[in-house]
Amino acid sequence: MKVLVTGGTGFTGSHLVRRLLDRGHEVLVMDNQKGLFYDELEDRGAKIELGSIVERERIEKLVPGCELVYHIAAAFRQLNVPNRYYWDVNVEGTRHLVDAAYRAKVRRFVYCSTQGVHGHIKTPPGSEQSPIVPEDYYQLTKYEGEKVVQEYVGKGLDAVTVRPTAIYGPGDPERFLILFRLAKRGSFLMFGDGRTYYHPVYIDNLVDAFELAGTREGIGGETYIIGDEHYYTINDLVLEVGKAVGVPVRIRRLPFWPLWTAALICETACKPIRLTPPLFRRRVDWFRQVRAFSIDKAKKELGYEPKVDLPTGLRRTAQWYAEHQYV
Numbered sequence: 170m171k172v173l174v175t176g177g178t179g180f181t182g183s184h185l186v187r188r189l190l191d192r193g194h195e196v197l198v199m200d201n202q203k204g205l206f207y208d209e210l211e212d213r214g215a216k217i218e219l220g221s222i223v224e225r226e227r228i229e230k231l232v233p234g235c236e237l238v239y240h241i242a243a244a245f246r247q248l249n250v251p252n253r254y255y256w257d258v259n260v261e262g263t264r265h266l267v268d269a270a271y272r273a274k275v276r277r278f279v280y281c282s283t284q285g286v287h288g289h290i291k292t293p294p295g296s297e298q299s300p301i302v303p304e305d306y307y308q309l310t311k312y313e314g315e316k317v318v319q320e321y322v323g324k325g326l327d328a329v330t331v332r333p334t335a336i337y338g339p340g341d342p343e344r345f346l347i348l349f350r351l352a353k354r355g356s357f358l359m360f361g362d363g364r365t366y367y368h369p370v371y372i373d374n375l376v377d378a379f380e381l382a383g384t385r386e387g388i389g390g391e392t393y394i395i396g397d398e399h400y401y402t403i404n405d406l407v408l409e410v411g412k413a414v415g416v417p418v419r420i421r422r423l424p425f426w427p428l429w430t431a432a433l434i435c436e437t438a439c440k441p442i443r444l445t446p447p448l449f450r451r452r453v454d455w456f457r458q459v460r461a462f463s464i465d466k467a468k469k470e471l472g473y474e475p476k477v478d479l480p481t482g483l484r485r486t487a488q489w490y491a492e493h494q495y496v
Contacts, residue, residue: 170276171195172383173235175222175266176242177215178204180341181281181333184372185239185379186210199231200242205342222262232269236276237383240266243281243314245307246451252306259310264317271326277389278318278328279382284368284394284460286312286332293366293461294400297332297392304458305451319390327389329382334396334462338372338482339489345410349487349496352410352418360453361425363404366461368396371482374475381471393467397475397482400461406479413483414496428453 172189176182177198183206189196190213198210198217211217220227222242232238244250244258263280270278287295288302303309318328337345351357378395382388401409404420411418432448439446467473477485490496 170236171197171234172237172239173197173199173231174239174241175199176240176281178202178207178210178217179241180205180338180344181336181372181375182239182241183210183340184338184376185241186215187213188376188380190214197231197235199228206340221258222266223257225265228265229269232266232275233273235270235273237279238266238270238275238277239279239281239379239383241281243307243311255306255310256313259307260313260317263314267318267321267326267328270328271321271324276327277383278321278326279379280314280318280328280330281379282311282315282330282332282392283308284332284334284396284462286315288458290366290459290461293459294463295394295461296463297394297466299462304454307451315392322390329388329390330392331378331382332392332394333375333378334368334370334394334400334460336370336372336375337486339485340372341486342495345486346490346495348407348410349414349490352407353414353416353496355411355416355418357407357418357420359404359407359420359422360428360456361422363407363420363422363456364402365457366400366459367403367406367455368400368460368462369406369479369482370396371475371477371479373477373482377476378467378471378473381473385471388470391470393471393473394462394464395467395473396462396464397477397479398464399479401479403456409479409483410487412480413487425453425456428456 178200201221285308435446435448
């Protein structure tokens with residue numbers, strides 16, 4: 170097939186592009202920056218277009234002829250930008266793409282959303298039916314993007330939405346990096362009791378789910394939470410990261426709310442001078458927000474089975490970090 174992947178030079182998208190190339194597909198990538206993997210993917214045969222999904226005319230030229238579209242691109246973790254930026258990319262950009270896919274009669278459109286649309290899970294495990302309570306503007310705009318996709322499902326587009334849990338794995342230069350660096354030192358400051366649940370998903374498991382979402386028949390209009398088989402307390406996660414780097418980790422505990430207050434002050438002080446804050450609320454919320462889900466629906470309807478467990482995934486990630494001198 171001819172397949173379009175937006176955000177295809179980033180961490181998540183590049184793993185999907187590699188898999189599609191391995192399957193023998195013709196892969197067209199659109200991203201707004203080269204990223205770490207541009208040269209590798211281009212050498213392997215991906216056709217890469219540098220540009221943004223907010224550029225409607227460019228989108229309308231890329232989509233025709235594609236049988237399958239994976240929409241991974243998003244505004245994510247950009248700080249000190251107006252809310253309008255997130256809206257333009259995550260909502261209006263999605264509308265440009267899904268409209269072009271609808272008019273080009275693509276066979277399947279797969280939208281990558283986030284578990285974050287559910288916010289804090291008060292009664293774990295959550296599911297696709299858990300309340301939608303996004304806790305920041307990124308999460309809000311990702312859900313608004315979902316609504317745009319469903320609007321076109323109502324018009325006849327065959328589309329599926331995937332809500333990944335916390336993605337990690339080799340090739341990720343930031344998401345789990347701070348955990349690995351702190352574990353390598355042998356000491357970890359835990360703000361709170363550390364019993365908050367966290368649900369990882371190893372990148373290969375997620376790509377398996379993307380493939381299923383793109384090919385499984387009879388699932389148009391459905392939404393799936395995709396995570397690993399198990400979720401963990403962040404205490405256990407930190408200890409497992411320590412094992413992956415071969416260092417016993419001593420966890421030291423401090424109260425959470427002073428950290429959250431410091432993050433708020435830091436954000437407020439940095440915003441007028443357009444400086445990226447070294448500490449911000451979305452980052453520190455990791456210590457308090459429960460993220461734990463059932464993946465039963467994906468297992469039953471997609472045939473999804475996460476093959477890589479946490480210790481294996483963390484070891485592979487640790488090896489990549491070491492090889493590239495991140496830790």
